Ligand SMILES: Cc1ncc(C[n+]2csc(CCOP(=O)(O)OP(=O)(O)O)c2C)c(N)n1
């Protein structure tokens with residue numbers, strides 16, 4: 001794996017994440033993908049909304065970045081791409097930002113096959129604001145707003161994007177570096193709307209509220225929710241036991 005990813009960081013920046021945060025790993029994987037593709041960083045635009053995940057590109061990346069209104073990263077990205085079609089336009093934001101607050105933008109961008117890549121850092125809660133429930137929180141999980149356990153079913157993000165018409169969706173844990181880098185590269189290279197979901201543990205909020213005593217435990221919990229797609233019986237994004245499949249999914 002390329003060791004050169006740090007050269008894409010804004011000079012002097014301190015990565016603004018808690019120890020063990022999955023977003024830190026995702027940041028690295030995105031920059032490794034950019035480096036391996038040999039892209040001109042000056043011709044890239046990264047767009048993010050509000051949340052810890054929104055801090056991955058901005059302030060960290062030394063490219064053009066748009067750190068925009070909560071839930072509005074996708075329409076900002078579409079606007080920028082329309083204004084300058086040569087820009088490689090990549091949204092990097094959180095599950096709460098992209099799927100709760102901005103969910104309508106996400107599904108319609110997929111339906112319209114807008115020429116952008118969306119990378120969603122899914123930590124299954126609103127990390128920045130203290131760990132509230134969101135539409136990706138697993139059933140039964142404790143959050144600040146569900147102290148007795150979440151009673152509503154979470155979205156399966158890859159299924160959501162596929163159902164909306166998105167041609168390419170992929171899901172990996174942030175610890176699956178090689179696979180995640182390959183998926184990000186594929187998504188950036190493929191024309192049209194592409195989506196990568198990175199399962200990114202939040203030990204500080206989600207982990208602590210669910211009695212995970214260490215960073216390792218937070219990673220084990222997330223890993224236990226997944227199954228490699230090759231081991232499942234069909235091309236669905238979730239298996240019959242409800243496990244999220246990791247892999248790449250394409251519509252015809
Ligand atoms: C309009 C508006 N509503 C609510 C908030 C509060 N808020 C800030 S970040 C955030 C959640 C972000 O969650 P997510 O996108 O999952 O990012 P994470 O912090 O989990 O990485 C919320 C609700 C806000 N800043 N603006």
Ligand code: SF4
Pocket residue numbers: 016017018020021022023052053123127128201202203204205206
């Ligand atoms: S609160 Fe959670 S998501 Fe935010 S930086 Fe800390 S560990 Fe990461």
Ligand SMILES: [Mg+2]
Pocket residue numbers: 051094095096121122123124125126127
């Ligand atoms: Mg989140």
